[in-house]
Amino acid sequence: MKLTYLGQSAFVMEFNGYNLVFDPMITPNPLASSISLDTLKPNYILLSHGHEDHVADAELLAKANNATIISNYEIVSWYESKGLKGHPMNIGGKRKFDFGTVKYVAATHSSMLPDGSYGGASGGFVIWDEKKCFYFAGDTSLTYDMKLIPMICPALDFAILPIGDNFTMGYEDAVYAADFIQCDKIIGCHYDTFGYIKIDHQAAINEFKNAGKELILLNIGASIEL
Ligand code: NI
Ligand code: MN
Numbered sequence: 001m002k003l004t005y006l007g008q009s010a011f012v013m014e015f016n017g018y019n020l021v022f023d024p025m026i027t028p029n030p031l032a033s034s035i036s037l038d039t040l041k042p043n044y045i046l047l048s049h050g051h052e053d054h055v056a057d058a059e060l061l062a063k064a065n066n067a068t069i070i071s072n073y074e075i076v077s078w079y080e081s082k083g084l085k086g087h088p089m090n091i092g093g094k095r096k097f098d099f100g101t102v103k104y105v106a107a108t109h110s111s112m113l114p115d116g117s118y119g120g121a122s123g124g125f126v127i128w129d130e131k132k133c134f135y136f137a138g139d140t141s142l143t144y145d146m147k148l149i150p151m152i153c154p155a156l157d158f159a160i161l162p163i164g165d166n167f168t169m170g171y172e173d174a175v176y177a178a179d180f181i182q183c184d185k186i187i188g189c190h191y192d193t194f195g196y197i198k199i200d201h202q203a204a205i206n207e208f209k210n211a212g213k214e215l216i217l218l219n220i221g222a223s224i225e226l
Helices: 058-065 073-080 144-152 171-180 201-210
Strands: 002-005 011-015 018-022 044-046 068-072 085-089 094-096 101-106 123-128 133-136 158-162 185-189 214-216 223-225
Touching: 002 185, 044 058, 058 068, 058 073, 068 073, 068 123, 073 085, 101 144, 144 171, 158 171, 171 185, 171 201, 201 214
Parallel strands: 018 044, 044 068, 068 085, 133 158, 158 185, 185 214
Antiparallel strands: 002 011, 002 223, 011 018, 094 101, 101 123, 123 133
16 A cells, blocks of 8 residues: 655555545645645545644545545534535444445544534544554544554554644654554654644654654655555
């Protein structure tokens, strides 16, 4: 499967012939000006929570591609009221889709939609098929609930964790998160987009290296085969 970084927490993943777009905030992000929304062609758009830096382009992308939005009940209802397609979930639930199984897991964070509507509880996604399993944490602190993931999901091949601090866990805590989820291959997100979350890349990479783990920081627009 191929994962492409689109800046902040936005990714597109080619998974079993489907394009899964995560937390698209591309057009408002000056760092992601090289990314054109037209190239993304999502079948599904997965939203961890309702904050603007995760949903800014969701409506446009869903409309243009007739994509299905997967998120919590409150967020999906909000998009359905705009005439878009959605599949509602809530924390702890899993569901088999045509591309694979999705489990919507706990995150410790807040959530609100761009117009101030209630955004339900923030979550993350664990996604798997017979061969691969990965975790997209969304915005979250380090939380003991992460220890449940290896108990209730297949073994993780990699995980996408926030590392920018201030609004989420920083990279030091993310090393503990990687321990909790029993995963040594981490792709960082939610850093550098604005002042509060600018990080020292080398320090972050070293922090993981010293713990015997790998932190991958993709350039915006870069892809990795996983
Ligand atoms: Ni947030
Ligand atoms: Mn955020």
